[in-house]
Amino acid sequence: MATRTLEARFEHLSVKEDKNNSGERTERTYGKAKGSISTAAALSGLGSSQSNSNRAQLLKLALQNTNDNKANMNVTQSPGKGSGAVVTRNTDENGDQRKSTTLYDQPSVPRELHLGMFEIGKPLGKGKFGRVYLAKERSSGFVCALKVLHKSELQQGGVQKQVRREIEIQSNLRHPNVLRLYGHFHDSKRIFLILEFAGRGELYKHLRKEHRFPEWKASMYIAQMAAALKYLHKKHVMHRDIKPENILVGIHGEIKISDFGWSVHAPNNRRQTMCGTLDYLPPEMLKPGSGDNTYSEKVDLWSLGVLTYEFLVGEAPFEDTPVMTQRRITRADMSIPAFVSPEAKDLIKRLLVLDPEKRIPLDEIQRHPWIVKHCVKDGKRSSGSKEGKP
Ligand code: ATP
Numbered sequence: 282m283a284t285r286t287l288e289a290r291f292e293h294l295s296v297k298e299d300k301n302n303s304g305e306r307t308e309r310t311y312g313k314a315k316g317s318i319s320t321a322a323a324l325s326g327l328g329s330s331q332s333n334s335n336r337a338q339l340l341k342l343a344l345q346n347t348n349d350n351k352a353n354m355n356v357t358q359s360p361g362k363g364s365g366a367v368v369t370r371n372t373d374e375n376g377d378q379r380k381s382t383t384l385y386d387q388p389s390v391p392r393e394l395h396l397g398m399f400e401i402g403k404p405l406g407k408g409k410f411g412r413v414y415l416a417k418e419r420s421s422g423f424v425c426a427l428k429v430l431h432k433s434e435l436q437q438g439g440v441q442k443q444v445r446r447e448i449e450i451q452s453n454l455r456h457p458n459v460l461r462l463y464g465h466f467h468d469s470k471r472i473f474l475i476l477e478f479a480g481r482g483e484l485y486k487h488l489r490k491e492h493r494f495p496e497w498k499a500s501m502y503i504a505q506m507a508a509a510l511k512y513l514h515k516k517h518v519m520h521r522d523i524k525p526e527n528i529l530v531g532i533h534g535e536i537k538i539s540d541f542g543w544s545v546h547a548p549n550n551r552r553q554t555m556c557g558t559l560d561y562l563p564p565e566m567l568k569p570g571s572g573d574n575t576y577s578e579k580v581d582l583w584s585l586g587v588l589t590y591e592f593l594v595g596e597a598p599f600e601d602t603p604v605m606t607q608r609r610i611t612r613a614d615m616s617i618p619a620f621v622s623p624e625a626k627d628l629i630k631r632l633l634v635l636d637p638e639k640r641i642p643l644d645e646i647q648r649h650p651w652i653v654k655h656c657v658k659d660g661k662r663s664s665g666s667k668e669g670k671p
């Protein structure tokens with residue numbers, strides 16, 4: 282990832298100088314980075330205003346957690362409302378643990394997050410509002426994904442609140458199957474999200490390439506989804522937008538739920554902006570007048586049923602014209618091809634139940650014969666997706 286790439290990537294963007302972030306500081310902190318002087322100067326106006334959660338602790342935490350998923354489990358939010366800092370329970374700031382990981386050996390942790398800290402690499406993808414780049418934190422070598430959102434585009438799309446919500450929610454989640462948001466910062470024009478890098482990209486692409494997944498793989502993924510959803514629901518987060526496009530794959534083939542943009546949003550907003558993606562909508566969210574209080578986290582169970590079906594069959598169960606899809610969802614009108622195993626069929630049928638209260642609970646999914654058959658060996662779950670305990 283040459284520094285030149287970084288400059289090239291951003292040179293077409295006009296950047297407003299920011300008083301809070303002088304070139305002097307950028308150079309002092311990152312003077313060690315090769316060839317960074319011109320970059321530092323060019324970018325000196327980029328990193329700027331901070332929200333409370335953008336404290337050094339966040340990055341430190343991110344660095345600390347790179348190689349050890351278990352470390353993620355030891356994370357807790359500091360109680361002070363104003364600080365928003367994230368701390369680990371068992372980390373001594375000045376103590377011996379610094380020696381336990383090389384990532385701790387950085388000379389100083391910068392007080393604020395800003396663009397100059399990162400070397401920008403190849404583009405990973407483009408979404409409706411953002412571009413995502415591979416990035417490396419210069420002083421530690423920590424690899425992450427940097428998502429760049431343009432404030433003007435967010436405003437035009439009327440999604441600022443949604444993004445704020447997404448940041449709030451995702452930065453408080455720590456689970457091996459939930460994509461981490463390590464921190465964020467912004468300048469006058471853009472918002473930058475520091476995300477966990479999912480080395481194998483979108484699950485959607487894998488599914489399209491393989492057409493459908495073998496049962497063992499589908500069940501591993503569903504077991505991981507169930508573990509992640511159990512964690513989210515315990516934290517009173519409903520995702521509401523579970524689908525292959527919103528699932529990324531980590532370097533070890535483990536899945537990472539991402540896209541928390543709809544996780545606490547009214548279904549009305551959602552339908553206006555999401556026409557064309559009805560396939561995963563649960564029946565209770567299609568009901569006229571369905572407000573925020575008329576459905577529960579059980580919406581994610583329905584979507585999990587649709588996901589299980591799509592993994593195994595290669596297409597969603599209610600795929601049709603938009604009108605027909607809606608009609609078929611409200612009647613749970615689908616058929617499962619004969620090549621799907623009886624155990625998998627049973628799970629799909631217990632998830633795609635019109636009455637949300639009658640859908641199989643997450644605990645039971647983890648004990649379901651189809652999951653046990655493929656994911657539990659010698660009484661131990663082999664999906665590596667045990668629920669993360671905060
Ligand atoms: P939408 O705007 O509807 O959310 P999207 O999810 O595709 O669309 P982004 O979240 O901005 O948009 O991501 C764009 C693409 O970049 C993704 O589809 C994915 O291929 C890639 N990408 C995003 N985040 C990461 C990540 N953390 N690790 C690896 N690749 C990523």
Ligand code: MG
Nearest residue numbers: 408527539540
């Ligand atoms: Mg996305």
